[in-house]
Amino acid sequence: MNSTSDYEGDYDGDYLNELQKKVKAGNPDDFRAGHCKDALCVITVIVNVIIFLLGIVGNGAVIWITGFKMRKSVNTTWYLSLALSDFIFCSTLPLSISRIVMDTWIFGLFMCKFTSFVMTLNMYSSIFILVIISVDRCIAVKFPVWAQNRRTVQRASLVVLLVWFVSALLSIPAAYFRNVADKPHVVICYSHYEHHHSTIVFTRFTFGCLIPLLMISTCYSILICKLRSNQISKFTKPYKIMTLLITAYFLCWLPFQIVSIVELSQTKHSTAMYRAQQVSVTLASVNSFLNPLLYAFMAKDFKKKCYSFLSKIESALNEET
Template identity: 30%
Template sequence: MQNTTAAATEGIALKCGITGSYEFIFTLVPIVYGCNFVIGIVGNSMVVAVIYCYMKLKTVANIFVLNLAISDLTFLITLPMWATFTATGYTWPFGGFLCKASGGLVMFNLYTSIFFLTALSIDRYLAIVHPMRSRRLRTVMYARITCVLIWLFAFMLSVPSALTRDVHKFTNYTKVCGILHPTLENAVSLKKVLLAISLMKSLLGFLIPFIIIITCYCLIGRALVGARHIQKSSRSRDDEVLRMLAAAVLAFFLCWVPHQVFHLMQMLSQLKLVESCAILDIIDTAMPFTICIAYFNSCVNPIVYGFVGHNFRKNLLRLLRCSPNAATGPHLSISSKMSALSFRASEALSLTAKGKASSDVK
């Protein structure tokens, strides 16, 4: 509901009315939120439990995956409130503080989730393409420092979103949790702040990380394909890693692109470039469903980054059976499997370089 507003004595009078207000939204969206909540809580809790109890925090990838799961869990606890908000016809009964906190946590999860995915992509690139040169950088200490910096940076980026949200009372006495509405005194400054938040969400929350992720995966794919020509026996393992990387990129893209497209349209409406009530109604009707898809990324992450590995599934079964953490030998994690693959890839690439050098000498 980002349409043009003006102050009124009994509340906020909307130029186009409360757009995007339909019964099927109030029924369907809360159901989807509920499914996301249950699936996300169970999946991410299992990831945290398996990594902490069995796989331990001894690898860079495990640390990033654990923090990613915790980030998703902190966001998922707000979904029951958003489900109630939608089911009651966009009526917010939880007060101003929870409105600000929940809105801030949504943006906080957006940034932390995407930053951790980016960190994972960079770590995989270094582990596979530059395994020897990156040993000093790919340590547990540096990974923990990176996680702290990500949490702090994401918190700083999410604070403006929390501060610019509040509970608004409309002329029909409906209380809505939404962004602040301009007054005569702060119209220009508030417009600039909201525009800056929207630009940060599009650039730092999607476009720049997506470019980094795509670049890393393309370089990884090129290195693995080049190594395959030297070591034919590793083809099945290469295929497994490439499939996982492709699934990660595809999940990220499919979950966030629809929301970012309508977010861009919403930003155009804030700039008064789109003022048609019909278009605003389309935006506000589609936005809850694009948000549902984006929130589903919190459910997909445990599948893409945890359950794809045979060792993870084995440890999950041990957790469900309440098996003790016996010292049965080292457990291979996602990163250790990739590291083993990266050494084979680097050896193959070095053999290729030596072969070319010897041919040049001859």
Template identity: 40%
Template sequence: METINSTLEYLDDYLDYYYNNSNVVSVQEEPSHGGKDISRILSVVIYSLTCLLGILGNGLVIVIITFKMKRSINALWFLNLAAADFLFNIFLPLNIAYTAMNYDWVFGEALCKLNSFLLNLNLCCSVLLLTTISIDRCVSVVFPVWAQNHRTIKLACLICIVVWSAGFLMSCPSLIFRQTVSHQGKMVCFNNYSLSKKDHDLGVKRHTAVNVIKFLTGFAIPVIIIMVCYTIIVFKLKRNRLAKTKKPFKIIIAIIVTFFLCWTPFHILNLLEVQYAHFSHVLFEIGIPIVTALAAANSCMNPILYVFMGQEFKKFKVGILSRLVNALSEDTTYSSLAHRSFSKMSSMTEKETVFL
């Protein structure tokens, strides 16, 4: 009985301090209801704009790449990014309704699991694709001849399958631990890492493990890989002065920077909530809804970046479709590297010199 009571107290604490589901006020520290309401309303506004812009923008990108553009590796990367975002966007109305109803989940446990799964799938696939794009860029610059011979559509498709498979596996904890429970007269959709009334300590360990692994695989390690790749690219291009245009380079950098700006607060609060009892629960009640909405907003950002960076913004005569096609088309900068390398090899062979 003591174990059961302890677990129930833990569940109450979990729901009171955690995620964006608490409506219970601690005796020691009463949060500002005005702050909670502002946080919730702001989240609804962000979700609504994200849903509208995301469905329209990502849907347009998918249509353009599928029906209006020739097949290319760059287009394939952008198609998969748009697909991950679009899949999340079409389920976003569930989050809008949940937040608008003051976190009362009325859609059943299956959709509770699916909704959380899609958010994590969007995170995992997006960050894995951005890391893949960075590695692809780096290889194209450092080894242009090899890239010319081995960088194929077939290989890119295989990589995309691996990325989606990895994203699915990384998102599976949502299908296992996400549950609904009646709490304080409302149905709450939350992560129950205990699973049973006797697994309090194990639940804490599971929670810590899931959040730390998510931080490492969905943030820290990709950041390191991406920074290393683009550091190498910058030094290589500056040393050899190979880049004719910085446009494609700027687009990818903008996408990556935007991604991490949107997701960094989310990961920070997810790490902090592992030790939720050591922090004011006001931080989570007000902060979690906002950072979750900000993370979700990333799913509508890429099409906007394609439009405003595909051509110079001052050229108003260029239509949106033209800008999108321009931004999504194969990168001429890196393909030119292989051409130059081949030319260099031919020239040096004629002079009977050693290719360094």
């Protein structure tokens, strides 16, 4: 049995009662931990393992390059923050993989809360940094002299710290309402929002999707108009990288947001909803390893020199400066 208390699903306490009834009505052996035999479960495990490996290696490379090899700049500060956020999230994926394979949670209450907190922190910090990058580019193009005098690494670092602080505050509910429950043959790590479920979901959608999308769209409109009027072409590649990063984020996270909203209208947890949540969570996780691949893909002669992955990431990030 694949319990619907998925790694990051929004599940109310009513689900526990449903599970208890199923256990009493069926064969207890059907509900013991360690069942991962259906195709979706196996595919999910394989994809999460790939995300973990690529995410740790790729983001670790970006952290090494931006933190130790490249000259400190405003742009490297932004991308170092993105890589740190994704790296921390990827480091918790083995716990998720274990839960999927064993179909039980063995890591206790603290880690149940912590993994939920980390995933939400990754969502907020990533999109907030992408918004900051968009605003920063907009200011640099619209007010180049002011930006040249005021854009410093110290101020960028303070902005990053503020972003992480706000992201952490917004992520507290994800940990606060997370809990574990011991049921026959399984331990469940689940979200019990009580009557706050709608508030949590719409807050997450508003600050993690809607407002950032509006701000990024506004910045892009200003940038496009300004660049076209000045016929500036030397910024083509950096803006392509920025566009890809933003597009990848929304493609990966938007299904998760939509499924969370749709779930609010569900009176009980169906198999279809469980599968939709499982797929949307996995797709959201994919975003955590895409950024290093995008840096490398946008570097020059990528197809001819795939073997020089680290140098290509450094090349792409250098072009950002």
